[in-house]
Amino acid sequence: MPQVHDEMTQARETWSTGWLLPRVMLCFFVLDLALRFVPLGPLAFRAWEAMLRHYPNAIGPFIPNKHYHRDVSYGGVASIGNLPALRHTHPADFTTDALGFHDPPALSRGNPVGIVIGDSFAVGSELREDESLTAQLTRRSGAYFYNAGAPQPLHLRSLEQVAQRIGLRRGYVIFEYLESRALEDPPAATPDGGGGKIQTAIFRALGPDWTDRLGTPLNQLHASPLEVVSIKVEKRLQNNSLLPNSFSRFVIEEKLRNGEPIVFLPEEFRSPADPRKVADRWARYFGWYADSLRKDGLQLIVFLVPNRPTIYGPLLAYPRDVSRAVSTLAELEAGVRRAGVEVVSLEPRFSNEAPSMLAERKYLYLLDDTHWSGTGTAIAADELFHLIQH
Amino acid sequence: MLFNSLVFLFLFLPVAYFGFWRLHTKNQRYIWLTVASYIFYGTWNYKFCALMAFSTAVSYFAGVGMLGAAEPRRRKLFLIIPVTVDLALLGFFKYFNFTVSTFAQISSWLHVPVHAPSLDIILPVGISFYTFHTISYMVDAYRGVITPTRNFWEFSCYVSLFSQLVAGPIVRFRQVEGDLENLDQADRRRWLNIGWSFFAIGMMKKVLLADTIAAVINPAWKNVAHLSTLGAWLCVLGYTYQIYFDFSGYSDMAVGLGYLFGIRLPQNFNSPYKALNISDFWHRWHISLSTCLRDYLYIPLGGSRVSATWLVYRNLLITMLLGGLWHGANWTFVFWGAYHGVLLCFYRLFRNSWDRLPDILRATGTFLLVVVGWVFFRSENFSMAAAMLARMFSFSAGDLFPGLAGLLVVLLISACVAHFAPNTFEIRHVWKPWIVAGLCAGYSAALLAIASGQQSPFLYFQF
Numbered sequence: 082m083p084q085v086h087d088e089m090t091q092a093r094e095t096w097s098t099g100w101l102l103p104r105v106m107l108c109f110f111v112l113d114l115a116l117r118f119v120p121l122g123p124l125a126f127r128a129w130e131a132m133l134r135h136y137p138n139a140i141g142p143f144i145p146n147k148h149y150h151r152d153v154s155y156g157g158v159a160s161i162g163n164l165p166a167l168r169h170t171h172p173a174d175f176t177t178d179a180l181g182f183h184d185p186p187a188l189s190r191g192n193p194v195g196i197v198i199g200d201s202f203a204v205g206s207e208l209r210e211d212e213s214l215t216a217q218l219t220r221r222s223g224a225y226f227y228n229a230g231a232p233q234p235l236h237l238r239s240l241e242q243v244a245q246r247i248g249l250r251r252g253y254v255i256f257e258y259l260e261s262r263a264l265e266d267p268p269a270a271t272p273d274g275g276g277g278k279i280q281t282a283i284f285r286a287l288g289p290d291w292t293d294r295l296g297t298p299l300n301q302l303h304a305s306p307l308e309v310v311s312i313k314v315e316k317r318l319q320n321n322s323l324l325p326n327s328f329s330r331f332v333i334e335e336k337l338r339n340g341e342p343i344v345f346l347p348e349e350f351r352s353p354a355d356p357r358k359v360a361d362r363w364a365r366y367f368g369w370y371a372d373s374l375r376k377d378g379l380q381l382i383v384f385l386v387p388n389r390p391t392i393y394g395p396l397l398a399y400p401r402d403v404s405r406a407v408s409t410l411a412e413l414e415a416g417v418r419r420a421g422v423e424v425v426s427l428e429p430r431f432s433n434e435a436p437s438m439l440a441e442r443k444y445l446y447l448l449d450d451t452h453w454s455g456t457g458t459a460i461a462a463d464e465l466f467h468l469i470q471h
Numbered sequence: 472m473l474f475n476s477l478v479f480l481f482l483f484l485p486v487a488y489f490g491f492w493r494l495h496t497k498n499q500r501y502i503w504l505t506v507a508s509y510i511f512y513g514t515w516n517y518k519f520c521a522l523m524a525f526s527t528a529v530s531y532f533a534g535v536g537m538l539g540a541a542e543p544r545r546r547k548l549f550l551i552i553p554v555t556v557d558l559a560l561l562g563f564f565k566y567f568n569f570t571v572s573t574f575a576q577i578s579s580w581l582h583v584p585v586h587a588p589s590l591d592i593i594l595p596v597g598i599s600f601y602t603f604h605t606i607s608y609m610v611d612a613y614r615g616v617i618t619p620t621r622n623f624w625e626f627s628c629y630v631s632l633f634s635q636l637v638a639g640p641i642v643r644f645r646q647v648e649g650d651l652e653n654l655d656q657a658d659r660r661r662w663l664n665i666g667w668s669f670f671a672i673g674m675m676k677k678v679l680l681a682d683t684i685a686a687v688i689n690p691a692w693k694n695v696a697h698l699s700t701l702g703a704w705l706c707v708l709g710y711t712y713q714i715y716f717d718f719s720g721y722s723d724m725a726v727g728l729g730y731l732f733g734i735r736l737p738q739n740f741n742s743p744y745k746a747l748n749i750s751d752f753w754h755r756w757h758i759s760l761s762t763c764l765r766d767y768l769y770i771p772l773g774g775s776r777v778s779a780t781w782l783v784y785r786n787l788l789i790t791m792l793l794g795g796l797w798h799g800a801n802w803t804f805v806f807w808g809a810y811h812g813v814l815l816c817f818y819r820l821f822r823n824s825w826d827r828l829p830d831i832l833r834a835t836g837t838f839l840l841v842v843v844g845w846v847f848f849r850s851e852n853f854s855m856a857a858a859m860l861a862r863m864f865s866f867s868a869g870d871l872f873p874g875l876a877g878l879l880v881v882l883l884i885s886a887c888v889a890h891f892a893p894n895t896f897e898i899r900h901v902w903k904p905w906i907v908a909g910l911c912a913g914y915s916a917a918l919l920a921i922a923s924g925q926q927s928p929f930l931y932f933q934f
Contacts, residue, residue, distance in 0.1 A: 096903075098671060099664035100664075101911055102911065103667065105915055109915070113922070308923060308924060310919070310922075311920065321874065324683070324687060324873075324874040324877040325690055325873040
């Protein structure tokens with residue numbers, strides 16, 4: 082057996098592995114850590130990643146007072162699956178206000194009458210700025226609705242701060258609630274909080290202020306530009322000729338009845354096992370949320386948005402059963418209503434309109450992304466406007 | 472926690488390393504390494520730390536018991552009881568469901584269906600390896616090859632040492648006893664270069680070669696029935712190099728890590744694909760396992776010093792069957808072991824004729840026999856193996872798979888390294904600057920690949 086054990090080597094020379102390799106690792110580590118505090122703009126293909134960075138004095142999750150523009154942007158799901166052929170490219174603009182929300186100053190009109198909270202659907206991810214829910218609602222109603230969308234719907238305390246800063250004394254809080262949120266527990270630091278006993282206890286002890294303050298820097302540290310670069314390189318190499326595309330396993334490729342390809346994330350198809358239990362839990366949360374807002378003179382409206390498969394599952398070339406998703410939304414709607422909170426579900430209207438639009442190649446959602454399209458937000462704004470009017 | 476993960480490289484390793492070298496006494500270092508190793512192990516499933524601690528304690532006390540026992544029967548008792556306990560644990564966690572399902576299958580063939588309970592057992596990572604550590608320790612202590620240590624922390628450090636805990640090499644106490652005894656005298660700088668060199672080469676083997684091959688062939692292995700003959704051969708060749716670079720890469724990293732902590736681990740691979748016959752292959756492949764099987768199974772069975780020739784073949788077959796079974800609770804592993812056992816018997820029978828062949832023919836022939844064996848090793852069941860063999864030997868048209876260009880390039884590099892380059896134990900690890908620069912570039916590429924978060928576990932973790 083060849084032996085190298087007794088090889089006595091010293092590690093002092095610069096060009097030795099013992100000197101150089103640990104330093105390579107150190108450089109890699111320092112570079113990775115440092116880059117985590119640098120905006121991701123140059124590496125991002127859309128506004129979300131480029132703009133998502135919390136600033137100390139802002140309440141919102143985005144870089145305040147900044148305009149992002151990119152000539153060629155495309156949907157996140159096609160990107161996750163590394164499927165360039167399925168990209169639907171479009172220019173992207175994203176303007177934030179002083180609070181760090183996607184609320185372009187050009188669209189604001191004096192004092193708002195309402196505020197929209199929710200996730201990336203409420204933010205208007207992947208949409209033209211004039212197509213976001215708040216922009217459409219403002220245009221439809223003639224009254225200004227403020228866009229306070231964030232990766233996660235705002236906690237009550239943050240919402241109260243926003244309302245105070247934008248001068249909303251009385252009015253509406255529209256809570257955009259995506260169907261897939263039913264798979265999660267209501268947020269911690271609430272009377273009906275989930276997220277594990279320890280987490281809940283810590284958040285309750287710290288209070289909602291710190292829940293937000295701690296969460297955002299941790300998120301910031303989580304995004305590694307080196308990881309982004311590495312994934313980009315891998316995606317380039319995995320072009321099915323040099324190497325197979327291993328990223329395609331993260332998505333589900335389907336075809337609509339009209340032959341148009343559409344790409345989903347597997348989690349979009351997931352529904353809770355017990356819709357009634359979930360509905361009851363969220364209804365209690367919304368009941369508490371509405372009561373708290375009422376003290377500030379604000380009225381809560383919960384706005385249920387179906388996942389893409391719930392609408393397009395039956396319209397696929399090989400249709401899928403979406404009955405559980407539909408019943409989840411119905412249970413949620415009934416539960417929230419029972420809790421005394423105004424609620425509107427988009428599912429019936431979307432399910433009605435989607436088939437006829439399919440023939441015209443118009444879509445309520447993007448085909449390469451999880452989010453809704455401008456057509457979808459227009460209908461959503463219409464539904465909300467009718468509710469508010471009545 | 473994987474060696475090829477950011478949390479290991481940038482958190483665990485630096486803390487373990489600097490903490491270790493800040494300590495000065497033997498016991499401090501033993502305890503530090505033990506604690507670090509349990510943390511390392513606990514990241515998979517902390518509950519199984521207790522199992523390892525139990526196995527360690529049983530073997531330690533058995534060793535101490537042997538020290539005080541002069542009477543042969545008592546000494547034997549101190550061997551048999553703990554070995555039985557260890558084998559029972561291994562048998563339960565690794566082979567219970569396999570045994571029960573095999574029993575149920577046989578009874579259904581005999582038209583006497585039996586309801587067999589199947590337990591939801593999670594196989595503790597590395598149990599096959601640390602059980603062999605403890606058993607080899609007790610057997611060696613019983614045989615008087617080693618003197619059992621009275622220092623519990625030294626022993627627990629030996630059993631749980633994180634660098635070789637989950638996938639070997641299977642280290643025998645006598646192989647590291649000297650370094651463990653002198654752990655307080657270890658010099659941090661002495662093996663720094665060689666340690667990092669081993670670690671970097673192992674990392675590149677795993678991340679750049681094995682994982683790249685796996686990315687292409689794994690999807691193809693799921694679709695065996697549609698492969699063309701060429702595709703099937705590429706798949707099997709791909710796996711041949713993947714498993715070698717995966718496992719030898721892990722072993723190199725383990726050896727490198729051992730050096731960084733002042734402990735020299737034994738060689739586990741000695742260019743196995745350069746072997747000129749199947750016996751030579753087993754002297755080069757997973758050396759730590761094959762020597763264990765030789766010393767603790769083959770030789771106690773009588774080895775080749777038996778009264779009749781057929782007994783040698785019997786011993787070879789039993790050893791290889793159990794060696795196959797050690798790899799996993801699946802009949803394909805058993806068959807793989809039997810296949811190699813038969814090859815070893817044939818070699819023994821026709822040794823004189825085989826050895827007269829030119830080297831190139833012997834090396835190629837041995838390699839091809841090993842390649843065919845990997846079909847059974849890689850296949851999830853016999854139908855899959857049969858389908859793959861049918862595609863390989865039927866000259867059928869079919870699909871080639873995406874990523875062929877990349878696979879061919881990586882296979883070419885892999886073949887050159889595996890068949891022609893010296894292995895990590897043959898090189899002196901005193902590099903010219905441009906080679907160090909190349910190593911740094913390769914290591915950086917591996918780090919960047921790891922940074923994408925798509926790192927895959929080592930194949931031998933499942934055993």
